[in-house]
Amino acid sequence: MTSDSGKSFALKIFNILSKEYPNVKPALNYKTPFELLIATILSAQCTDERVNVVTEKLFQKYKKPKDYLKVPNTELEKDIFSTGFYKQKAKSIKSICKILVEKYNGVVPNDFEELVKLPGVGRKTASVVIGNAFGIPAIAVDTHVKRLSNRLGFINSNDTVKIEFRLEELLPENYWINSSHWLAAHGRKICFARNPKCESCIISKLCPSNKLKQ
DNA sequence: AACTCGGGGCA
DNA sequence: TGCCCAGAGTT
Numbered sequence: 001m002t003s004d005s006g007k008s009f010a011l012k013i014f015n016i017l018s019k020e021y022p023n024v025k026p027a028l029n030y031k032t033p034f035e036l037l038i039a040t041i042l043s044a045q046c047t048d049e050r051v052n053v054v055t056e057k058l059f060q061k062y063k064k065p066k067d068y069l070k071v072p073n074t075e076l077e078k079d080i081f082s083t084g085f086y087k088q089k090a091k092s093i094k095s096i097c098k099i100l101v102e103k104y105n106g107v108v109p110n111d112f113e114e115l116v117k118l119p120g121v122g123r124k125t126a127s128v129v130i131g132n133a134f135g136i137p138a139i140a141v142d143t144h145v146k147r148l149s150n151r152l153g154f155i156n157s158n159d160t161v162k163i164e165f166r167l168e169e170l171l172p173e174n175y176w177i178n179s180s181h182w183l184a185a186h187g188r189k190i191c192f193a194r195n196p197k198c199e200s201c202i203i204s205k206l207c208p209s210n211k212l213k214q
Numbered sequence: 215a216a217c218t219c220g221g222g223g224c225a
Numbered sequence: 226t227g228c229c230c231a232g233a234g235t236t
Contacts, residue, residue, distance in 0.1 A: 084221035
């Protein structure tokens with residue numbers, strides 16, 4: 001496949017998905033970059049719905065980074081308990097808030113390289129914050145994006161950075177963060193890891209991995 | 215590359 | 226009661 005045909009194929013796919021999933025707002029509720037950072041950390045291995053239940057109270061109690069530093073870890077662990085992995089997440093959040101206060105004047109930096117340096121913040125979380133809270137083009141690679149990128153033939157690799165680069169190569173910048181939303185939304189609804197619903201899939205005719213063709 | 219950390223949802 | 230979900234850090 002030439003580079004150009006790869007790009008037109010990708011555009012075709014994402015234009016269809018954009019109509020299927022027109023709401024590209026993150027399913028996480030947040031009002032500030034800081035809230036999105038916390039919510040995204042909590043969303044790891046947890047549903048967005050559950051995170052929203054937890055953050056509704058959490059964000060009333062903790063407004064700024066320094067507020068998280070006022071309570072013992074056990075209290076924060078209790079406040080985020082049902083998001084799973086709560087001990088590590090609480091530890092990460094406390095460490096992050098300390099760094100934000102001491103190094104960044106209490107403000108979340110609008111820079112990918114600075115964000116990924118924070119403890120508990122990987123490339124996916126950093127990209128979500130950069131892309132959604134700051135409007136800077138970024139590809140957020142989660143397991144849905146990995147799986148669908150491979151099934152759709154964009155790449156044959158599970159390496160996060162390679163997938164980021166490939167999608168950046170295939171798509172214009174204004175598609176970047178939304179493409180992550182669309183793939184993740186489609187992955188959750190239709191293109192399951194096991195037993196994907198190809199019979200209900202709006203892009204099955206274009207998909208090289210369509211099980212109905214095989 | 216494999217392992218660990220943990221809940222909730224669902225049949 | 227057991228399977229499924231799916232990010233970051235460590236070794």
